[in-house]
Amino acid sequence: MRSRFSGWSLLLGGLTGQRGWREQWRAATPKKGYDALIVGGGGHGLAAAYYLAKEHGIRNVAVLEKGWIGGGNTGRNTTVIRSNYLFSESSSLYDHAVKLWETLSQELNYNVMYSPRGVLMLAHNVHDCQVSQRHIHANYANGVDNEWLTPAQAKAYCPPLNIGSELRYPVLGGALQRRGGTARHDAVAWGYARAADALGVDIIENCEVTGLKRDANGAVVAVETNRGVIESRRIGVSAAGHSTVVLQMAGVRLPLESFPLQALVSEPVKPIFPCVVMSNTIHAYISQSDKGELVIGASTDAYTSYTQRGALHVSLHTLEAVCELFPAFRRMRMLRNWGGIVDVTPDRSPIVAKTPVPGLYVNCGWGTGGFKATPGAGHLLAWTMAHDAPHPLNAAFTIERFRDGLLIDEAAAAAVSH
Amino acid sequence: MLLIPCPYCGVRPELEFSYGGQAHIARPQTSASAEEWAAFQYERVNTRGPHAERWRHTHGCGRFFNVVRDTTTDQILRSYRSGER
Ligand SMILES: Cc1cc2nc3c(=O)[nH]c(=O)nc-3n(C[C@H](O)[C@H](O)[C@H](O)COP(=O)(O)OP(=O)(O)OC[C@H]3O[C@@H](n4cnc5c(N)ncnc54)[C@H](O)[C@@H]3O)c2cc1C
Numbered sequence A: 001m002r003s004r005f006s007g008w009s010l011l012l013g014g015l016t017g018q019r020g021w022r023e024q025w026r027a028a029t030p031k032k033g034y035d036a037l038i039v040g041g042g043g044h045g046l047a048a049a050y051y052l053a054k055e056h057g058i059r060n061v062a063v064l065e066k067g068w069i070g071g072g073n074t075g076r077n078t079t080v081i082r083s084n085y086l087f088s089e090s091s092s093l094y095d096h097a098v099k100l101w102e103t104l105s106q107e108l109n110y111n112v113m114y115s116p117r118g119v120l121m122l123a124h125n126v127h128d129c130q131v132s133q134r135h136i137h138a139n140y141a142n143g144v145d146n147e148w149l150t151p152a153q154a155k156a157y158c159p160p161l162n163i164g165s166e167l168r169y170p171v172l173g174g175a176l177q178r179r180g181g182t183a184r185h186d187a188v189a190w191g192y193a194r195a196a197d198a199l200g201v202d203i204i205e206n207c208e209v210t211g212l213k214r215d216a217n218g219a220v221v222a223v224e225t226n227r228g229v230i231e232s233r234r235i236g237v238s239a240a241g242h243s244t245v246v247l248q249m250a251g252v253r254l255p256l257e258s259f260p261l262q263a264l265v266s267e268p269v270k271p272i273f274p275c276v277v278m279s280n281t282i283h284a285y286i287s288q289s290d291k292g293e294l295v296i297g298a299s300t301d302a303y304t305s306y307t308q309r310g311a312l313h314v315s316l317h318t319l320e321a322v323c324e325l326f327p328a329f330r331r332m333r334m335l336r337n338w339g340g341i342v343d344v345t346p347d348r349s350p351i352v353a354k355t356p357v358p359g360l361y362v363n364c365g366w367g368t369g370g371f372k373a374t375p376g377a378g379h380l381l382a383w384t385m386a387h388d389a390p391h392p393l394n395a396a397f398t399i400e401r402f403r404d405g406l407l408i409d410e411a412a413a414a415a416v417s418h
Numbered sequence B: 001m002l003l004i005p006c007p008y009c010g011v012r013p014e015l016e017f018s019y020g021g022q023a024h025i026a027r028p029q030t031s032a033s034a035e036e037w038a039a040f041q042y043e044r045v046n047t048r049g050p051h052a053e054r055w056r057h058t059h060g061c062g063r064f065f066n067v068v069r070d071t072t073t074d075q076i077l078r079s080y081r082s083g084e085r
């Protein structure tokens, strides 16, 4: 068991030259078999392993990660957290996660730097204003906070914002979710890994799943990996952009495609940007990290790809929008850009469900916006695996909803990402 | 940005094109089952490797055609006209 972090332990670390820190989880080697396996060591998979051990008493669990934990989209995203989605199924799903974020640092004894600094979503035309109002009222009915700001109120909330009428797409107002905000991406992966490890979970890196073995009845019995066969009759796949690749190993086809999504950060500057601002219409979203970098998200490329890089014209488009909305940033220099592979469903809602294959479960389709859901997705995947049945909160997020015409069409509702 | 070989016009920058998704998807008969319709409508191969896909030369000749692109490198392996394989 690792020592607990506290104000005193940090002070002591500081006084002793920060030399006393130990590894925070074991580098486990695979055992012959486990009661449950999670494929994919992103935030979602690590959280699922933690909740399996913590809430369902299933502690003989391994997380198999082909690279290093948090090296996928968890470590590549722009960390926007919010729950102001339109449909009841979605807002309760995402709000479940926001509620877990609120106490996550205490829960894990690890500072995930959750910062509810407010997410302001801008409206630039009549349609935007109507859609925002519709969201605000739907959220209100579902007990999720979201309020309308006039341009002057938006400017007061976010002083760098240009609300001048000379803009090609002037700011006509915005919807503010005060409980929304950001968190530290790596800390979420590390915090869950450390807490899961302390409960006995094996975290196995550099372990790529290459096959799924099934018995005569079709049920899963083991995974094949580059580190040998690992047995388990309960396997949860949480592989984000690679979900179709892994599920294909059991002959399961999914309604999703993988696209590169980009982000970029500027050189670090002093605190200037107090919240998160998103604009779906001109496609820009931006916040400032605690290190001082402006964190800017661009859109997906037009085509499916696994290359983890995006085209330059895509980020250029976003930078043009950012410079228009925040003229003060026109001469900022960008430090680096990168891409991740996001798993996009036709209705832009996730799948957290059983699959047609007994013992095989899937958590995927979070696309461009699943970081915010990390604690909730892990919690619900663990529940679904432990009960062999979905929790009421994820019962609607099945694969079969596409066959049955029961889409949860957040895509049509707002064309929103993130 | 990709350089895409339009079989009618030659190699042009990606900005002249729009993406049309997976190629060679056949529409089922009207008598098809709900599963078959769902597969047609929503399931995609999402290949990691050579992927046959449609592109349209929107800001050029306007025509649809097919491309095979390796999705692990984005390298375009070949392009060919609609109706060809
Ligand atoms: C640029 C960018 C910006 C984003 N911005 C936001 C945002 O602001 N807010 C938000 O909410 N969301 C955002 N997202 C989306 C968010 O990052 C994802 O939805 C979320 O991180 C998914 O979490 P995960 O744990 O499922 O995925 P990941 O962290 O990608 O974890 C999946 C893991 O599975 C592993 N894996 C894959 N195949 C195998 C295999 N065969 N064997 C073993 N392991 C395997 C991968 O290596 C990876 O580590 C953004 C994404 C990107 C790329």
Ligand SMILES: [Zn+2]
Pocket (backbone or CB within 6 Å): B006, B007, B008, B009, B010, B057, B060, B061, B062, B063
């Ligand atoms: Zn052409």
